[in-house]
Amino acid sequence: MKRFDSYLEMINRRLTALLPVCTYDAPDVCDAMRYSLDGGGKRIRPVLLLESCRLCGGDWEGALGFACALEMIHTYSLVHDDLPCMDDDDMRRGKPACHIVFGEATAVLAGDALLTQAFAAAANSEAAKKTPARALEAIALLSKCAGAEGMIGGQVVDLQSEGKTIALSRLQTMDSLKTGALMRAACEIGAVLAGADNEKRAALVRYAEALGQAFQIVDDILDVTSDEKTLGKPIGSDAELQKSTYVSLLGLDRAKAAAKDCTAAAIDALNVFGADAAFLRSLAENLMTRTS
């Protein structure tokens, strides 16, 4: 998708510009932040934010700082999730995890610094200068979706569920927090910064929630059906940690059908935008058929 690539280039350029300048002679943490941000992420969340803003008639270029903030938060969460005391993963996106390259202490601090820097990126964005009240609403939303009531809450449920068989409803709660909350933040912040009406904002939230669920189901499927080289991390890690997944609870065929249903629901939520939502529709379809 041409528009995806154009978003991607702008996001990557701005992310580089937004990294802090460490003036003391201890570059480790800045290097670790850069290493983790450069790790070949799909940049789905910042793209969702920019496109949601554009779709609601907003100044999406002015929202670039918020898009980068979201990617920094997503990246910090991966750095901390991979720590020995958490999921203890050595590989991430085909490269050694941050704590393997820089050590555990630096990985904790690099994650902390990415999370902190995210809010600077948001507060210093053009959107913050032009529409300060909307920017403050968006910062509050960002914090809520990333915090104990959102993404971090999902990680807590995840850690508590290791080695246990959990009910499907609990798996859905966990994923809606762990993966869904930042997807939702992406689309809702885009709408908020654009000053969208409630109908459009609610439609984007519905889209994001269904998309987030589909995304997590496909993740679970790929952990079983992919290979290490394509996926960039060892496959079968869910089974090894005895984690309940959509595949372990539903079986592969029903998990695939559920991913399809969620993708359809996401696409369906976009009706209010008519033909202009073609990009978000394609994105949902592409995420369902992805291989990594």
Add this chain to the structure above:
Amino acid sequence: MKRFDSYLEMINRRLTALLPVCTYDAPDVCDAMRYSLDGGGKRIRPVLLLESCRLCGGDWEGALGFACALEMIHTYSLVHDDLPCMDDDDMRRGKPACHIVFGEATAVLAGDALLTQAFAAAANSEAAKKTPARALEAIALLSKCAGAEGMIGGQVVDLQSEGKTIALSRLQTMDSLKTGALMRAACEIGAVLAGADNEKRAALVRYAEALGQAFQIVDDILDVTSDEKTLGKPIGSDAELQKSTYVSLLGLDRAKAAAKDCTAAAIDALNVFGADAAFLRSLAENLMTRTS
């Protein structure tokens, strides 16, 4: 000090109200956040923020969300600093450290959640509603002072200095980042939210920087001269980690003289405010003569 107690009560009440509501059945992280915030902190940073705002003629009650944000950030930094992969401290303020009570994974997440929640507290503050542009400037400042160019940078230098004798200038750099940055944030954010002129803002920054340095020197002195019960943590921990301190580099007498000089410099910086700065003057003197 009567005003200190009145600030303290408001800060503690608001901190409790600002903690997130964890709706899923995994209360650990919220409990760990509460445990760490309740840990008997002196609340110096939020008090500095409120008083700086009042001194510059601002609506200090409207700044309460920012004051709590600062205390959450300070608290998260202690939780992460105590982790086994960092300073590996088992005790904090006379109580078992967060990771001892809740485990390492929950301590990482509770720290992350406190840092995240801090920005929600700032973005949802009354100051943000009434003066959004100032609030955004204050959020950017908060992020800069807490991040890789500020407090986190100081922790990096600290970790790299363990077991080494470092020069006094490097110790000063480290402390001005690790302790000074948040003190500075407190006073400068108070000024920014009040819409203070440059002279007053610069005076408060000078005060905060000198106060932060005095504070750290006294910390180093107490680690040698206090006892475990009064201090709330084992004494001699700096020597055990072979950390360079003001005492190890200057000797006890010269360290005491340096603390006195810094306190005098802090008080001197307040001249522009005249008699109205009595509270901040007393605070500087009390911090110099503290025993814990």
